[in-house]
Amino acid sequence: MNEDRGDVVLSVRNLKTHFPTDDGVVKAVDGVTFDLHQGEVLGVVGESGCGKSITMKSVMQLVGKPGRIVDGQILFKRNRDGTNTEEVDIAKLRTNGKKIREIRGGDIALIPQEPMASFSPLHSIGSQIVEAVMLHQDVSKQEAKRIAIEKLNEVGMPSAEQRFDAYSWQLSGGLRQRAIIALALACNPSILIADEPTTAIDVTTQAQILELLKRLQREHGSSILFITHDLGVIAQLADHVVVMYLGRVMEQGAVSDVFTHPRHPYTRALLASIPSLHSEPRIELPTVAGGIPHPLQRPNGCPFHPRCPDAIPGTCDVAMPKLLDVEQSKVACFLHHDEAEEADA
Amino acid sequence: MPEEVLGPNILEVENLKKYFPIKGGFFGSTVGEVRAVDDVSLYVREGEILSLVGESGCGKTTTARCILRAVDPTSGSTRFRMKDGTMVDIAKLKETELKPVWREVQMIFQDPFGSLNPRKNLLEIIGEPLYVNGIRDRQTRMNRVAELLELVGLRPEYMHRYPHAFSGGQRQRVVIARALALEPRLIIADEAVSALDVSVQAQVLNLLLSLQRRLNLSFLFVAHDLSIVKHISHRVAVMYVGKIAEMAPTEELFRRPKHPYTAALMKAVPIPDPTLRNELKGLPGEVGNPANPPSGCYFHPRCAYATEICKTKTPELRTVGPDHSVACHHAEELNLDGIGELKSSPMTEALSQPDASTGNAPPS
Incomplete structure (x- = not known):
C-alpha cells in the first residue's frame, strides 16, 4: 500500500475495548489496527x-460503562491553527478530561445515525450550533451566529436564516440530517466520523446526503471515517475500506482493489451474497453457512473459521492470523501467509 | 423468468x-x-x-x-x-x-x-x-x-x-x-x-x-x-404516496422504466461496485405528505419532467405495454434510463475469474 496518500491523521493501533459483564468479558473490539489519511474517506x-460502532466510540472516548479501552493506542495528530502539530494518544486520555472535551466536537466531530435523537427538541437548531461554536472558539455571540448560518448554507439548508430558529422536530428527515452535519462542521474539525448517517433515511434522500458528504470532502479536504453495513455506500463513496468481523479487522485496502480482488474468504462471501441491480435475477445466491455467533461465544483462533469454506483444520481454529500486507492490501488470513498473532498472556 | x-x-x-x-x-x-x-x-x-x-x-x-x-x-x-x-x-x-x-x-x-x-x-x-x-x-x-x-x-x-x-x-x-x-x-x-x-x-x-x-x-x-x-x-x-406509480415485469421495469419516480429510485441506489461509480442522483425535496398530498400528480413537485397538466390532473394508472402499466401523463414521450443491459463490469469479471492469489496452496 505505497501509493500516494496524505499524512496519517489518525492511527489506531491494536485497539481493544472490552465490556466486563456478569456472564463474562465481551470483547467488542479486540485488536483493531488501521490508519486514516488526510483527505480520504475510510469506510469501515x-x-x-x-x-x-464501538471502535468509533473508542476514538471519541465515548464508550459507555462498563466498556473500557483495555489496550492499544489511538494516535491523533492534533493541529489547531495549522502551525504546530502535537500527537495525542486518545486511548490514554481520561474519558471526561479537559483535553478530550476539546477534541470531541472541536477536532473530531460525529455525524450520528439518528438525527432526531441528537438534537434537543427544546432548543432551536441554530442555538445548538452557536453553543458548539462558542464552546470551542473564542468568538462573540454575533460572530457565532454568523458562523452557524454560514454552515447551514454550506450543507444546503434552504432559507438558512429562517431555519436557524427552527426546532429539530419541525424539519424533515433529510433536512434534519443536513442540520446535524452543519453542527458537526461548526468548529472545522479535521476528522468527521459518520456512523451510519444515512441508514435511517430513504434512498432518494440518502443520495442527496451522500453527494453532500462527497462535496464537503472535496472542498475542505476533510478526512472522513465512514461506518456502514451497506457495501453499496462504501463502493460509491470511500477511498479505502476496512472490513471487520467480530471485533477484528479481516481485510483492508483501497476500495477499487478490495472489491475487485477480495482476498479474505469473509470479504469474498460478503460481496457474493448481496444481490446487485446488475446481477442475474432469481438465482440462488452464494451464502455463508451459519450465523454470527453470540458475543460471549467467540470461536478460538480466527473468528470466521467456523463459517469459512476454506478453513484449515488445526491452524485456523487454533491461532489468530496477523493482519499483514498481501499484494496491495492487508489481510488477516492463513490462506495468504502463516504468521499468527502471539497468544494473549 | x-x-x-x-x-x-x-x-x-x-x-x-x-x-x-x-x-x-x-x-x-x-x-x-x-x-x-x-x-x-x-x-x-x-x-x-x-x-x-x-x-x-x-x-x-x-x-x-x-x-x-x-x-x-x-x-x-x-x-x-x-x-x-x-x-x-x-x-x-x-x-x-x-x-x-x-x-x-x-x-x-x-x-x-x-x-x-x-x-x-x-x-x-x-x-x-x-x-x-x-x-x-x-x-x-x-x-x-x-x-x-x-x-x-x-x-x-x-x-x-x-x-x-x-x-x-x-x-x-x-x-x-x-x-x-x-x-x-x-x-x-x-x-x-x-x-x-x-x-x-x-x-x-x-x-x-x-x-x-x-x-x-x-x-x-x-x-x-x-x-x-x-x-x-x-x-x-x-x-x-399511497398510489401505484408503475407496475411491470421486473426485467422490463428495470430496463425501461416509464415513470420518472421509478427511474429516480434506480439512480439513487448505491451500487456495490466501485468500478461503476457515478453521481448518485437524489431527488429534490422530500416524499409527499399523505395527509396533505400535492395537487395533480403527487410526484410533480419533485419531478424533472413536470408540466402544467401534472399540477392539476391526477394521472390514472394506464396500460402502456404487455403487463406494464404506469400513472404518468408523459409516459410515452419520456425516454428514461433504466439500469441498462445486464453487462459485466471490471469488478464482476475480476470476481468471476479464479483469482491467482487464492489459487496458492495454503501454507501447511
Missing part, C-alpha cells in the same frame, strides 16, 4: 456485532 | 383505499384524513412473486395489511381465489368468515424478534395454528412441526427450544415455518429480510425462492430495497 464495513 | 408457467390470478385488488382520520378540534371531530392507500389496484398470479416497493410512508405496508384485513379498508375490493377455485372478496367478508381465508393467506413480518413469543417453544409457536385449526392430537402436531422445521432448514430437535436460543436468521426461518403450517397459497412478506445481516439475508432469500418453486406459492413481497426486489420478483409495483 461489517455486520452487526463486528465492533465498528 | 419467462420459462416458469404462471397460473391465473390468485389475488385481484381493485381501487383499494384506506384513509385514516385525523382527530382534532373540539369534541374530537375529524379534521382531515391521511390517505395511506389511495386507489390501489394490483394482481398476483398463482406461483408469482409480486414486489411492492417504495419509500417509507408510501403505504406499502398498509396495502398489505388491508389485503389481509389486519386493518379494514375504507373502500375497494380484494378478491382472492380459494383452493376450490371460488373467488371471495376478502374486503367484504364478515369477521367470522375470515378464518378459512387466513388459512390460505399468511403473513411474514419484518422483525423476527418481535414476532415470536419468548415464553413459548418452537413446538408451541409453530403448532399453535395447527391446534387452532383442529389438529388436537399432540403427536400429529409434533410430526408436522418436525416436517416444517426441516422444510425451512432447521433441525427437528430444535422444537423444544425457545426463541432466545436462535439468531436473527434462524428466527426468521421459524416465522416462515409458522406461516407455512397451514399450507397457505399466498404469503404476504412485509420487509421479511430487512432486519437481517447481509450474509444471513442471502440464506433467507434463497429459502423463500426455493419454497416458492417447490410449493408453487404466490408472494406479495413488500420491500424498500431495490436490489433485493430485482433479485426475487417476477413483477414489481412501485408505490408513491
